[in-house]
Amino acid sequence: MCIGPNRDLKSSRWERQARELNKRVEISAPGKLMLFGEHAVIYNRPCIVTAVDQRMRVAAELTETKFVRLEAPDVGVKEYTELIGTEANSGLPKGARFTATAVRNFYHHYGIGSGVTIRTKSEFSSEFGFGSSSAVTTAVLKALSELFGVEISNKELFELSYKTVRDVQGVGSGFDLAAAIWGGTIYFRSGESEISPLEIDELPLTVGYTGIKADTPTLVRRVADFHLKHEDLANRIFDMMSDIVEQARDALTDLSVENLGELMNINQGLLDSLGVSSQELSQLVFAARHAGATGAKLSGAGGGDCMIALSLDQHRELVEQSIERIGGKVLKIRTGALGVHREQNSDTW
Numbered sequence: 001m002c003i004g005p006n007r008d009l010k011s012s013r014w015e016r017q018a019r020e021l022n023k024r025v026e027i028s029a030p031g032k033l034m035l036f037g038e039h040a041v042i043y044n045r046p047c048i049v050t051a052v053d054q055r056m057r058v059a060a061e062l063t064e065t066k067f068v069r070l071e072a073p074d075v076g077v078k079e080y081t082e083l084i085g086t087e088a089n090s091g092l093p094k095g096a097r098f099t100a101t102a103v104r105n106f107y108h109h110y111g112i113g114s115g116v117t118i119r120t121k122s123e124f125s126s127e128f129g130f131g132s133s134s135a136v137t138t139a140v141l142k143a144l145s146e147l148f149g150v151e152i153s154n155k156e157l158f159e160l161s162y163k164t165v166r167d168v169q170g171v172g173s174g175f176d177l178a179a180a181i182w183g184g185t186i187y188f189r190s191g192e193s194e195i196s197p198l199e200i201d202e203l204p205l206t207v208g209y210t211g212i213k214a215d216t217p218t219l220v221r222r223v224a225d226f227h228l229k230h231e232d233l234a235n236r237i238f239d240m241m242s243d244i245v246e247q248a249r250d251a252l253t254d255l256s257v258e259n260l261g262e263l264m265n266i267n268q269g270l271l272d273s274l275g276v277s278s279q280e281l282s283q284l285v286f287a288a289r290h291a292g293a294t295g296a297k298l299s300g301a302g303g304g305d306c307m308i309a310l311s312l313d314q315h316r317e318l319v320e321q322s323i324e325r326i327g328g329k330v331l332k333i334r335t336g337a338l339g340v341h342r343e344q345n346s347d348t349w
Ligand code: PMV
Pocket: 034, 037, 038, 039, 040, 041, 042, 129, 130, 131, 171, 172, 173, 174, 175, 176, 216, 220, 299, 300, 301, 302
């Protein structure tokens, strides 16, 4: 269906519903932390990811215009407007491109042409690599579905979110979107889209930020080069990572901190062999282990961003101090946060 500025705005069932149901909705979606299986997940192996209690908030409001209007102060967008049906987002910061593309994809998919204003507000800095892009994409799509009264399943929300992320950055397994949508801690496999929530308690994790912003697509390409050059070795590394994920799934449900820690250490060694760890990450990982962490590894694409350490309560403080002593920043987060959901409308925007 062609959606353009000349389209009869009153024609769509969804738009009539939006006028009747909700003029404004607020949604929040959580960030994420990869626990096991990063990079291998791109090659159709499973991974385990947990949603964290730092959220992206989105407010969507219907307007009597022919424009999509965005306000995303966290990524430096005070105000951006786009004529519905056009694709003029060159110059938009990456963070806001996810929002603009999500709106376009939603409108195209459901044949909508109403004016809308979207405001985004982040509880976390995008520099920490907690998945602000996936959280904002999911929250914007969920906000539009609520605004227009479109019933959308988690699976459909995932598909539309995944298309949006692929349109903007080209690569990605979608693990972060699964965390933003389902919340909790999830066993995820991309190719077959297996998403199984794990029934577990909060994890005793410490997160250390290296102070270095990493670019996920660059690291994904680095592993693709490695895979091209050493295909057999790379596949065997991915298979071992897959075994680690399966064992970690059991260790997580048994809450076996010792086994989980060992699996984290093995996973870190394999990530190192793919060439995605860094001096800064390794330093934080070893500092945590020396301070008593049962296990420590990088989390996510590597090259910088964050590492995670698992420790029993009695070691936790020392682990945190050791990470800070060598220049890392300890980020206070809680695991297993709620997935995307509607919030009470507030006037604080
Ligand atoms: O850098 P992050 O936290 O977005 O994690 C990337 C994880 C990868 O497996 C390298 C990429 C992906 O999309 O699965």
